[in-house]
Amino acid sequence: MANNTTHTIEYQSLSKTLLILLFLTFVTITIASVHLGAFTLAVALLIACVKSFIVLSNFMHLKYESLLLRILVGMVFVLFALIVAITFIDYAFR
Amino acid sequence: MSNVSANSEYVSYLDHHGKYKGIMSWIMATDHKRIALLYMYSIMTFFIIGVVLGIMMKLEMLTPGETIMKAKMYNSVFTLHGILMIFMVVIPGLSAVFGNFFLPIHIGAKDVSFPKLNRFSWWIFVVGSIMAVLSQVLKDGPPDTGWTFYAPYSTTTSSNVIMATAAAFVLGFSSILTGLNFIVTIHQLRAPGMKFFNMPLFPWALYATAWIQLLATPVIGITLLMLIAERAFHIGFFDPALGGDPLLFQHLFWIYSHPAVYVMMLPAMGVITEIIPTFCQRQIYGYKAVAVSSLAIAGVGFLVWGHHMYTSGMSDTARWFFSLLTFIVAVPSAIKVFNWITTMYKGSIDVKPPFLYALAFIFLFIIGGTTGLLLGSVATNVQVHDTAFVVAHFHYIIFGGMGFAFFAAIHYWLPKMYGRMYDFKMANIGLVINFIGFNLLYFPQFVIGIQGMPRRYFDYPAKFQPAQLVSSIGGFILVTGLIIMIYTLVKGARKGAPAPANPWRGSTLEWQIPSPPSVENFDEEPVIKENPYDYK
Ligand code: HEM
Numbered sequence: 347m348a349n350n351t352t353h354t355i356e357y358q359s360l361s362k363t364l365l366i367l368l369f370l371t372f373v374t375i376t377i378a379s380v381h382l383g384a385f386t387l388a389v390a391l392l393i394a395c396v397k398s399f400i401v402l403s404n405f406m407h408l409k410y411e412s413l414l415l416r417i418l419v420g421m422v423f424v425l426f427a428l429i430v431a432i433t434f435i436d437y438a439f440r
Numbered sequence: 441m442s443n444v445s446a447n448s449e450y451v452s453y454l455d456h457h458g459k460y461k462g463i464m465s466w467i468m469a470t471d472h473k474r475i476a477l478l479y480m481y482s483i484m485t486f487f488i489i490g491v492v493l494g495i496m497m498k499l500e501m502l503t504p505g506e507t508i509m510k511a512k513m514y515n516s517v518f519t520l521h522g523i524l525m526i527f528m529v530v531i532p533g534l535s536a537v538f539g540n541f542f543l544p545i546h547i548g549a550k551d552v553s554f555p556k557l558n559r560f561s562w563w564i565f566v567v568g569s570i571m572a573v574l575s576q577v578l579k580d581g582p583p584d585t586g587w588t589f590y591a592p593y594s595t596t597t598s599s600n601v602i603m604a605t606a607a608a609f610v611l612g613f614s615s616i617l618t619g620l621n622f623i624v625t626i627h628q629l630r631a632p633g634m635k636f637f638n639m640p641l642f643p644w645a646l647y648a649t650a651w652i653q654l655l656a657t658p659v660i661g662i663t664l665l666m667l668i669a670e671r672a673f674h675i676g677f678f679d680p681a682l683g684g685d686p687l688l689f690q691h692l693f694w695i696y697s698h699p700a701v702y703v704m705m706l707p708a709m710g711v712i713t714e715i716i717p718t719f720c721q722r723q724i725y726g727y728k729a730v731a732v733s734s735l736a737i738a739g740v741g742f743l744v745w746g747h748h749m750y751t752s753g754m755s756d757t758a759r760w761f762f763s764l765l766t767f768i769v770a771v772p773s774a775i776k777v778f779n780w781i782t783t784m785y786k787g788s789i790d791v792k793p794p795f796l797y798a799l800a801f802i803f804l805f806i807i808g809g810t811t812g813l814l815l816g817s818v819a820t821n822v823q824v825h826d827t828a829f830v831v832a833h834f835h836y837i838i839f840g841g842m843g844f845a846f847f848a849a850i851h852y853w854l855p856k857m858y859g860r861m862y863d864f865k866m867a868n869i870g871l872v873i874n875f876i877g878f879n880l881l882y883f884p885q886f887v888i889g890i891q892g893m894p895r896r897y898f899d900y901p902a903k904f905q906p907a908q909l910v911s912s913i914g915g916f917i918l919v920t921g922l923i924i925m926i927y928t929l930v931k932g933a934r935k936g937a938p939a940p941a942n943p944w945r946g947s948t949l950e951w952q953i954p955s956p957p958s959v960e961n962f963d964e965e966p967v968i969k970e971n972p973y974d975y976k
């Protein structure tokens with residue numbers, strides 16, 4: 347439907363996205379050596395989610411798609427968060 | 441365009457070869473209808489092998505002690521039986537066969553969005569299946585872990601676990617790609633004028649299913665890779681000695697495998713939702729409730745996996761939480777059952793074989809569903825976990841539910857798929873024998889399960905002998921019924937009387953086109969009704 351138009355994205359904005367992603371990768375690696383206790387995993391997952399959000403919206407053009415599609419993809423993030431949270435109901439209370 | 445010119449162009453998809461001839465015209469086919477038949481023939485083959493293995497187990501259980509096989513052999517037989525039936529029969533079953541065939545037709549499309557990807561999905565399915573067979577014959581011996589591959593046993597047994605899990609991994613890709621294809625098809629290829637809420641309910645069920653296939657299957661893929669890595673490199677994901685957690689395997693396994701239950705059940709419910717209005721000549725009761733309940737089942741179904749782990753040593757908080765969620769997911773399933781029954785109320789019911797199979801489905805599904813609540817409640821689950829009660833429960837759901845829905849679907853759509861009709865009387869005889877055999881086979885398992893008969897055992901104390909005997913006899917009766925059913929269907933498909941375009945007076949789009957359909961499904965623009973179940 348909304349897909350028949352092509353979106354030319356400037357090289358500049360693509361390289362900006364790339365730089366942000368590389369920076370976040372760097373953060374993931376450095377933060378692994380900082381002792382955050384139980385939050386280590388939460389932070390790592392959060393950064394990973396931000397990264398995939400950036401990839402989806404910029405590289406995969408989700409930001410030009412219909413509202414319906416954006417909501418559907420958003421729901422996948424919610425689902426993922428729920429599954430991780432529920433798994434930790436086991437680990438946190440064992 | 442006049443009707444005459446449209447008719448003279450008509451070539452059935454069964455006669456249209458395209459570029460290739462003979463068997464290659466099938467293997468290389470991109471037509472969704474041909475691919476559907478390819479899936480059906482492969483799945484029926486695996487089903488028959490699975491049934492033979494099931495009957496071997498029933499022979500073993502005829503008497504206490506060793507009857508025809510030793511314990512190790514029994515372990516391998518139920519493992520292969522489970523792998524075949526789950527990964528190669530019921531998970532692809534309805535969506536790859538009837539979904540492929542009827543999804544595009546139901547929404548007024550010529551094919552799925554990615555026909556070549558669809559063909560590729562079947563190819564991978566075949567590759568995965570060959571790997572599963574190889575795992576049985578390679579030199580380390582057939583796997584004996586059960587289809588669940590639980591760690592730590594699966595990381596230490598000497599049998600061929602790696603090949604079997606790799607097979608399940610590959611089969612998963614077929615499922616993911618089919619799901620992806622269906623989601624895109626439903627979003628992009630609906631005929632002009634067909635909104636989401638004008639679609640029949642079978643596509644709705646397939647849509648919910650496709651999301652599960654797309655999102656849940658990667659989890660089992662990763663899990664099986666972790667298991668392979670653990671076996672090969674002793675990484676320590678699951679081994680406590682290396683800092684791992686064996687329960688992690690169970691969590692990951694069931695995060696996929698519980699939603700997978702709905703990959704089997706949702707399309708089954710979708711089939712029943714098509715059949716009931718047709719044979720009652722009545723608008724489905726609560727169209728939107730049924731459509732949305734499919735999505736609700738898919739959504740909440742993702743969050744209940746822990747009910748398989750009540751006795752595993754999971755935290756108490758998690759136990760009551762999963763129990764609560766499990767009871768919530770029962771609600772949308774019950775909505776569907778009530779809606780089917782209400783649809784029948786005051787309908788003009790035509791008791792043909794597809795409708796009878798649908799009734800059998802509802803009956804068996806209610807038994808399976810209510811015993812599921814017993815298993816969903818922690819207190820009772822602890823008593824019957826890993827007993828024959830569970831075996832009875834899931835056979836009632838997946839065989840009595842999904843299996844009988846498959847049989848209902850093939851009796852409903854065979855005239856459309858092959859353009860020929862089967863013998864009703866023979867079909868009814870097959871149905872009655874199947875129904876009696878099925879209940880005799882599995883109902884006693886509930887009873888001895890509660891009395892303490894464990895699951896996955898090749899032996900039992902003498903007090904279970906009478907029930908085991910009844911169960912085994914039920915197995916033989918069921919197989920007789922299956923043989924009659926398959927014979928009747930094959931004969932009908934090959935030599936039956938030509939079927940009209942709309943033998944059951946159905947109202948959805950597949951009944952507007954000739955039987956069998958032409959290559960492009962719609963030689964004329966289909967008429968899209970606002971309400972797909974309009975019987976006025
Ligand atoms: C005539 C048909 C069938 C017979 C006689 C049969 C019989 C059995 C028996 C005896 C067991 C082993 C129980 C135990 O000792 O724990 C079993 C397990 C199982 N069956 Fe069936 N079955 C049949 C059809 C099916 C179908 C259609 C499905 C799926 C759709 C299915 C799925 C399974 C699964 C998943 C297991 C568990 C395997 C495991 O424990 O790893 N069966 N069946």
Ligand SMILES: [Cu+2]
Nearest residue numbers: 698745747748
């Ligand atoms: Cu479950």
